[in-house]
Amino acid sequence: MNSRTRAGWPDAFARSREDLEAAMVLSALLGSTPRTLLELAGELGTASAVLAEIREGRAGSRADTEFARILDPGTIAGAAAACGARLAPWGSSDYPEQLRHVPDPPAILYVIGRPPPERTGAVAVVGARSCTDLGGELAREIGRALGSAGVTVVSGAARGIDAAAHEGALDGGGTTLAVLGCGIDVVYPKRGRALLDRIRERGTLVSEHAPGTPPVPRNFPARNRIVAGLCAATVVVEGAGGSGSMITADHAMEFGRDVYAVPGPVTSPLSEVPLQLIRDGATMIRGPEDLLEDLGLEPGQTPLPGLGGLAPDERRALERLTAPTLPDRLASELGAAVPETVSLLMRLELRGLVRAVGGRYEPTLAGARAASG
């Protein structure tokens, strides 16, 4: 850890045209981590010198050496221009200030859309890809609350919590930024195309990898440092042990940024990361209201959808549904027949107040609010 440079890249690393082109070639290499390149840069000073070292086979993997020899920076620049990406190299005024001070900062960023926000205007919302319905709903509401309060929601565009947070921000009329672990013109995950299009149009896409870089798994943990580094705070909604959300939160703590976590049931594997973080000193939040309060933000102008009144039997059912419950169990608790209870649950489901999860019913956030309100 002590050998780790905190100074970032040398000032002249990508300043000249030639060095900028070399930095673009370096951003296409898969066999060299940012840290090894950073160490080389510390010795050699410029991107051209680092690239020469790799081309001559004195550094980097063999595949990197061969790829760096044939790769033409003009191709990368052309691909960037074709997808509308701008370059934000280290040392330029477009480079996000808040990344200058984190360990292992990216040497160059490809950016599409709005310029990245300042640190104080950005909050990361991250979590499990295979999230629960409730987790997705929470991430969406947190994204929406942050977005409508004027904060940029930053995440990794993965499915699950990431996608829900991005969508919430956009649905709330706010903006959002996605840090990609692949080239900025690469659609990954494939199903996420519509979301990426929305973000490109109304928010920001960012990647440290050259356009066309495939989504190789080893690049995904590394992008979490950019997610955490861009933001004043990181919120974790759900995460299984050893997952990317733990990495993002660890980076945020290491960078001295605030970490928030939404707790879940102690029995759920997806609670592992949030509960561990809370034990480690992260701030526990129950939902968007707590987060806005802690961040000192005023709620935006998007009121929660109105519920309409609850019939007495609907209210009684919602009050009983504190945990996922079988319809027949709920029926016996209510002293009602099963068919009537199934109808009642279906009516509540159609109004978005409960949802079915693998044969049991649980309240949605709106349903829980309606029951306590």
Added chain:
Amino acid sequence: MDEFTEFRRDAAEGLRQPLEDGRVVVARAVGSVEFPARFTLVAAANPCPCGFHGDPARRCTCPDHRIEGYRSKLSGPLLDRVDIRLDVPRLTKRELLGETAGEASAAVRERVELARARQRERYAGTGFHCNAQLPGPVARREAHIATSAEALLADAVDRHGLSGRGFDRVLKVARTIADLAGRETIEPDHVVEALAYRATEPGARSAGAA
């Protein structure tokens, strides 16, 4: 049919015709033979290859594409012909032990026999004797559905993409629920209950947009 997803796809799909019109036609070079095939299909399958998808306490370890591949073994048209689809969760110990005894089978039998008797009476002279056998137009004519209940069903077609076949099947299930409740008219609650039994599309409720 247990482990329904483990059957060969063409074998499972072969059930579509008899499920729809209660007969199988076997065609050979020398001609074709028709056999009567009215049956009640009861089938079960896991939610995913490892069996834990949607389980609150165990983590499903299946990659997405395997879950998709697993579920795609049951086609939409086949599932559309299944009237009642239920998620059956693993019960917790408390749910297993704490349950009050269910209704006695004898009492259920009595109710079913009464409902069947009502149906035989209603369809006397038509050649049908229960709701399930009715072709769509007859089912719609004989439904005796309250206007408000019909509006609800029409709404389900618009909002939830219920197919024409699905509409007829929900109507027949709702008719049966009304018969079991001893009611002449299908009320909105009967339709809602019938819709609830169809709401379970494998995967339709699982999270993950992107």
